[in-house]
Ligand code: MF3
């Protein structure tokens with residue numbers, strides 16, 4: 001069942017989203033070579049506490065951290081570690097989900113340590129454009145398949161791959177609610193979007209083959225061909241006028 005949120009619930013979600021959006025601006029400023037991913041996670045942990053947000057990730061299926069930090073060919077769910085340090089040229093995806101007074105927002109952004117080669121910059125831009133294209137389809141009365149199809153079209157026209165095994169999701173009191181929001185599909189099919197629904201939309205794309213696997217740590221998702229992967233995510237509220245993105249300033 002896809003829940004319709006009350007105005008009060010949507011305001012609390014929007015507050016959580018704004019805190020995350022502001023946090024990610026600062027994350028962009030602390031990313032630098034030699035930083036361990038566990039240090040980024042600790043920084044996020046203290047930021048969330050200072051802003052009265054509760055991590056939705058810590059404790060989820062035994063997960064011990066407040067963020068997922070995925071480098072290069074890691075797609076999503078990379079586990080912060082003191083052994084993993086950033087180096088120039090790394091493509092770093094950081095995903096954080098947290099709640100304010102019980103209501104969640106989910107957000108992921110990508111960063112390049114130091115500066116990006118043009119081909120990587122184009123890959124990053126494509127994932128961001130795919131996210132925007134998907135969000136642009138969010139409107140009361142439209143069908144969810146149009147979001148999925150718009151994402152797929154944007155990715156494939158650039159020659160990149162869409163990961164099939166993972167998807168976006170409804171969000172609210174829980175990090176993961178119905179429906180599942182695939183990053184590929186057919187326009188005009190699927191559930192009808194209604195005002196007051198909230199979705200976490202999160203294209204996961206690859207430079208090469210879209211096939212992925214879960215590593216022995218049971219979390220980290222990597223591309224099978226070791227090609228680079230991208231992931232960005234926003235939380236969006238459906239309104240009669242269109243999308244309201246709560247994880248952007
Ligand atoms: N925020 C992720 C998502 O978009 C979930 C991460 S799994 C966790 O669905 F265990 F790390 F929380």
Ligand code: CO
Nearest residue numbers: 106200202233
């Ligand atoms: Co998500």
